[in-house]
Every structure is written in structure tokens, then in C-alpha cells.
Amino acid sequence: MSKLSCEIIKDILPLYYDGVCSEDSKRMVEEHLLDCDSCKMELEKLKNEIHILERDIIENRKDSNVLKNISTSWKRLRLKSFIKGGIISALLIGVIILGYVGLFEWEIISVDTDIVKIREKSEMGDGKIVYYAEIDDKYSLNTLKYDMDNEGNFYMTPLRPIIKREAQPPYGLEKGYDYIDIKVQEEFRGKEIKKIYYGTPEDKILIWEKGMELPKTSEEVEKSFGFE
Incomplete structure (x- = not known):
């Protein structure tokens, strides 16, 4: 079997890394990597890039969850403020009514x-x-x-x-x-x-x-x- 060029190996490396290439392709890549430092570095670079990509995805998910949590907390805060405002308004109306009754209607x-x-x-x-x-x-x-x-x-x-x-x-x-x-x-x-x-x-x-x-x-x- 003739030795494959580095360009071909580099094209196959993503498939090799993901484990979706054939057994023959996998064996050829591994044989090539034994003697080629350049392709080894390319594989390590690919691993690092994918790792960084995975880390970014995880961070983005975390950021998305943080935003969702902030949004949920804000909605809860708005609901609590609305309820609190309603209670305060009801109390004020009650005080006004009681004050009116006490001053104008309560005959004491x-x-x-x-x-x-x-x-x-x-x-x-x-x-x-x-x-x-x-x-x-x-x-x-x-x-x-x-x-x-x-x-x-x-x-x-x-x-x-x-x-x-x-x-x-x-x-x-x-x-x-x-x-x-x-x-x-x-x-x-x-x-x-x-x-x-x-x-x-x-x-x-x-x-x-x-x-x-x-x-x-x-x-x-x-x-x-x-x-x-």
C-alpha cells in the first residue's frame, strides 16, 4: 500500500477523530501518525479546537440559563411588586373608606x-x-x-x-x-x-x-x- 500524503490524512482526521471513518481508513491514519509529527500536531490542534468549541457551547448554555434565571426572577419580582402594590392600594382604599365612614357616617x-x-x-x-x-x-x-x-x-x-x-x-x-x-x-x-x-x-x-x-x-x- 502506497503511503498516503499528509493532505489526504488531514482531510480524514476529522472523521478519524469523530470515529466515523472505516476501519481501513482508521488503520491508515494511525500508521501515518506513527511517522508524521506534522499530522500529529494537526490532530492535537483539531482536538483543542473541538474542546474549545465544546467549552464555548457549555458556556453559552450556562449564559442562556443565567439569562433565563434572570428573566424568571424579574418576572417573579414584577409579580410580587404587582401583588404588593395591589395590597397597598387596597389598604389605602380601605383606610380612606374607613376614614370617610369614621368622619362622616360613624355617629359617636x-x-x-x-x-x-x-x-x-x-x-x-x-x-x-x-x-x-x-x-x-x-x-x-x-x-x-x-x-x-x-x-x-x-x-x-x-x-x-x-x-x-x-x-x-x-x-x-x-x-x-x-x-x-x-x-x-x-x-x-x-x-x-x-x-x-x-x-x-x-x-x-x-x-x-x-x-x-x-x-x-x-x-x-x-x-x-x-x-x-
Whole structure:
């Protein structure tokens, strides 16, 4: 067999290195490499180039994974920021709503009795106590809180929110007739009512007490309540 030239061997070296050449070609290459330093160097060069290529591929894969990890982390961060922002926004909205309710709707401030006038007290035939209340500070009133202590003192406490609204006709509880049904309240609370006050235990106006004689309520006033 004639000796193959280096050019032919160099053409075959990539196939030889990958192990895809025939057994005859493999044997010829190996016989040639025994005596040819140039082709040996070419094979080593080929090995180094392939090694570098494989290393670059691995590095590129690593870089790609890093980019994917960064992208995933960024998406997670954006999601967390979105959720956090949503929670903060909900809390702020809740605080605003609670603040509005607390200031304008939550009726917790009692009205001082020095601006309250109670007059025209009377009694219906069935024992209901009628009175005319007027609060002269020109602000509306929509809530009367009923309460009773163990001594039989019954309190009707006028309550307003922190920020008051100006009274507008038709007026509510700030100006007009009202009544208290003693029998219903006693049955509901299981106690005898001895005195009825407008206000709080510390700031009150006596409306009625047991044994007090009051004039009979007029038919006109009774009809205003829907009683006939």
C-alpha cells in the first residue's frame, strides 16, 4: 500500500477523530501518525479546537440559563411588586373608606344638652310619652341611642358623626316631635323604667319620671305619628 500524503490524512482526521471513518481508513491514519509529527500536531490542534468549541457551547448554555434565571426572577419580582402594590392600594382604599365612614357616617359624638330644648311634653292614652325636641345649632341629627342602667334610668342619647352636616328640611330628630313607648321598652329590657332622660348620664335633661302628671297628647300630634 502506497503511503498516503499528509493532505489526504488531514482531510480524514476529522472523521478519524469523530470515529466515523472505516476501519481501513482508521488503520491508515494511525500508521501515518506513527511517522508524521506534522499530522500529529494537526490532530492535537483539531482536538483543542473541538474542546474549545465544546467549552464555548457549555458556556453559552450556562449564559442562556443565567439569562433565563434572570428573566424568571424579574418576572417573579414584577409579580410580587404587582401583588404588593395591589395590597397597598387596597389598604389605602380601605383606610380612606374607613376614614370617610369614621368622619362622616360613624355617629359617636353626643350632643351637648346646653343647645337642646325639650318642650310640649305630654302623654298618650296608652302611656307613650311625647315631647318636642329642638337642637338650635343648625346641624342635622339622625340617631338616638337608647340605654338603661340598673336604677331604672332610661337615656335617649343624641349622636352625630365627627363631621356634622347642616340641617335641611324636612328635618330629622334635630327638630320635631318624638315619643318613647315605655311599655315596649320595659318588656324588651325586662326592667321597670323610673325616669326618662334626654342625653347621657353625665349631661342630661329630665323628660319624665314615674308619678309625673303630663297633659294629654293632642289628636293632631297623635295623628302626626300615624296613631288614631
